[in-house]
Amino acid sequence: MSERKVRVRFAPSPTGALHIGGVRTALYNYLFARQHGGELIFRIEDTDSTRFVPGAEEYIIESFKWLGIHFDEGVSFGGNHGPYRQSERRDIYKKYVNQLLEEGKAYIAFDTPEELDAKRNEIANFQYDASTRSMMRNSLTLSKEEVEQMIADGKQYVVRFKIEPNEDVHVNDMIRGDVVINSTILDDKVLYKSADELPTYHLANIVDDHLMEVTHVIRGEEWLPSAPLHVLLYRAFGWADSMPAFAHLPLLLKPDGKGKLSKRDGDRLGFPVFPLEWHDPKTGEVSSGYRESGYLPEAVINFLALLGWNPGNDQEIMTMDEMIRLFDITKCSKAGAKFDYVKGMWFNREYILMKDNKELVPAFAKILQENGIQATEEQMEAVIGMMKMKKINFIKDLWPLCDFFFTAPTQFDKTDKFIKKNWNEQAAADMAELLQILEAQEDFSVEALKQTIDTWAETNGKKPWNPWRVVLVGAGKGPDMYELAAFLGKEETLKRMRTALELLK
RNA sequence: GGCGUCUUCGUCUAGCGGCUAGGACACAUGCCUCUCACGCAUGGAACACGGGUUCGAUUCCCGUAGACGCUACCA
Numbered sequence: 248m249s250e251r252k253v254r255v256r257f258a259p260s261p262t263g264a265l266h267i268g269g270v271r272t273a274l275y276n277y278l279f280a281r282q283h284g285g286e287l288i289f290r291i292e293d294t295d296s297t298r299f300v301p302g303a304e305e306y307i308i309e310s311f312k313w314l315g316i317h318f319d320e321g322v323s324f325g326g327n328h329g330p331y332r333q334s335e336r337r338d339i340y341k342k343y344v345n346q347l348l349e350e351g352k353a354y355i356a357f358d359t360p361e362e363l364d365a366k367r368n369e370i371a372n373f374q375y376d377a378s379t380r381s382m383m384r385n386s387l388t389l390s391k392e393e394v395e396q397m398i399a400d401g402k403q404y405v406v407r408f409k410i411e412p413n414e415d416v417h418v419n420d421m422i423r424g425d426v427v428i429n430s431t432i433l434d435d436k437v438l439y440k441s442a443d444e445l446p447t448y449h450l451a452n453i454v455d456d457h458l459m460e461v462t463h464v465i466r467g468e469e470w471l472p473s474a475p476l477h478v479l480l481y482r483a484f485g486w487a488d489s490m491p492a493f494a495h496l497p498l499l500l501k502p503d504g505k506g507k508l509s510k511r512d513g514d515r516l517g518f519p520v521f522p523l524e525w526h527d528p529k530t531g532e533v534s535s536g537y538r539e540s541g542y543l544p545e546a547v548i549n550f551l552a553l554l555g556w557n558p559g560n561d562q563e564i565m566t567m568d569e570m571i572r573l574f575d576i577t578k579c580s581k582a583g584a585k586f587d588y589v590k591g592m593w594f595n596r597e598y599i600l601m602k603d604n605k606e607l608v609p610a611f612a613k614i615l616q617e618n619g620i621q622a623t624e625e626q627m628e629a630v631i632g633m634m635k636m637k638k639i640n641f642i643k644d645l646w647p648l649c650d651f652f653f654t655a656p657t658q659f660d661k662t663d664k665f666i667k668k669n670w671n672e673q674a675a676a677d678m679a680e681l682l683q684i685l686e687a688q689e690d691f692s693v694e695a696l697k698q699t700i701d702t703w704a705e706t707n708g709k710k711p712w713n714p715w716r717v718v719l720v721g722a723g724k725g726p727d728m729y730e731l732a733a734f735l736g737k738e739e740t741l742k743r744m745r746t747a748l749e750l751l752k
Numbered sequence: 753g754g755c756g757u758c759u760u761c762g763u764c765u766a767g768c769g770g771c772u773a774g775g776a777c778a779c780a781u782g783c784c785u786c787u788c789a790c791g792c793a794u795g796g797a798a799c800a801c802g803g804g805u806u807c808g809a810u811u812c813c814c815g816u817a818g819a820c821g822c823u824a825c826c827a
Binding site: 495 | 753754755756757758759763764765766774775776777778786787788789790791819820821822823824825826827
């Protein structure tokens with residue numbers, strides 16, 4: 248094969264939200280394109296007019312924008328191989344369908360869906376192929392005149408690919424090696440339907456990949472069984488020399504049980520399967536998205552990249568640039584991967600930890616707002632700094648761990664384990680004493696507080712920190728007490744101490 | 753049913769004829785410690801089964817089993 252510029256594509260159908268498995272397929276295409284200095288095309292495969300869902304196309308584009316996967320050409324991205332929406336390429340397909348028809352490599356069939364159903368009921372394992380097409384109503388069994396008459400009468404028909412039996416068709420897969428399927432088990436696939444004057448996936452796919460000069464087809468494993476058909480189609484058109492290389496990716500499986508990962512699994516186990524929140528225009532149903540659930544796009548990308556591929560060493564945290572450098576399509580796993588969303592959350596945590604506190608402020612501000620809290624940017628940044636290393640996977644997990652920064656405890660549960668253990672008469676007396684000391688304390692910086700209190704504690708053999716935490720926090724959580732007091736300031740600290748001393752009597 | 757693909761700890765995986773089978777997530781324990789965490793350390797946990805080939809198989813070959821996928825005028 249000649250040294251063509253690498254061109255790959257991601258070609259979803261606008262039938263709903265973008266599935267997370269599709270995101271991974273797109274990601275691998277992106278990594279592959281980038282590392283070869285190639286191009287990534289975004290094509291819309293809307294040849295099934297009955298399944299079109301408004302808004303889906305826009306949703307998909309927005310998803311990739313959020314995820315940081317960039318396309319070089321395609322719907323909404325421009326390029327000179329367009330149009331990139333298959334429904335706008337009718338004339339092109341028509342031409343190629345006619346070519347196949349004229350060369351006797353395809354034929355017209357008039358069998359209605361009802362007739363086909365009847366046949367399938369009548370004959371076990373019925374398949375429309377070389378062994379059965381002679382008993383069907385098609386241009387091979389009907390006279391030329393009859394066919395023309397039926398078309399003139401407006402009879403609906405389809406064009407079927409005439410597959411020659413008894414040939415071992417080889418598909419060379421970059422991940423799986425040589426895959427052989429005998430053409431006899433292939434059926435005469437419908438390539439084109441007169442009803443909507445649109446081709447089916449198989450024809451459109453081959454014609455578009457050829458015309459768009461696609462060099463590598465990287466797609467899900469569910470396409471492996473039809474890959475031989477695609478090879479045959481390339482040959483029928485005389486494009487075998489420029490046929491793209493194939494790579495069939497392993498599937499993403501349910502976290503528990505067996506089978507393909509589905510939207511239902513996400514609902515059932517509580518994790519998103521779509522990148523963005525999706526509002527189904529037909530059912531009105533709302534499905535959660537990674538973005539809205541508080542995931543960082545980098546974390547989603549990193550997590551997904553490692554589901555079916557790894558750099559061959561122990562490195563797990565990688566930037567997009569590193570992945571582009573290290574990615575190797577031939578090293579992808581062959582077996583499907585169960586979708587380990589718990590590990591996905593761990594990735595999110597790692598990325599939160601790597602972020603500057605300042606960058607996390609907007610997300611944190613949103614959480615505070617939802618809880619009716621007003622805070623300055625400096626305050627939020629400070630709290631994030633003190634609290635983000637706590638057990639959190641999402642910024643929203645911060646709230647129950649840090650609410651006391653913004654609202655003073657109003658009640659103290661004396662049955663609480665922490666309070667029970669750390670509050671008694673001695674503690675109350677110590678806190679009263681500490682209150683007096685702090686009333687005289689002018690400097691409320693961490694250093695000054697530490698100096699004053701450590702000295703007092705040491706000379707008197709006190710351990711004031713836990714009782715103080717009871718008083719200021721009302722629970723066994725939070726940062727270093729000096730940091731907390733410094734954050735609250737003198738006025739708020741003293742106020743909380745006085746209130747608590749009353750309430751805990 | 754037919755065809756295809758796949759098979760290492762619970763999960764994601766490393767391994768490409770000779771290793772005490774490695775890492776990560778999750779879990780457990782300990783240390784640290786003013787709470788909760790972080791961090792650090794430790795632990796349990798896997799080559800589906802049966803035949804070959806070979807001095808030697810997790811690794812190569814053949815079966816078996818299981819899982820998954822496809823089997824539409826959907827992609």
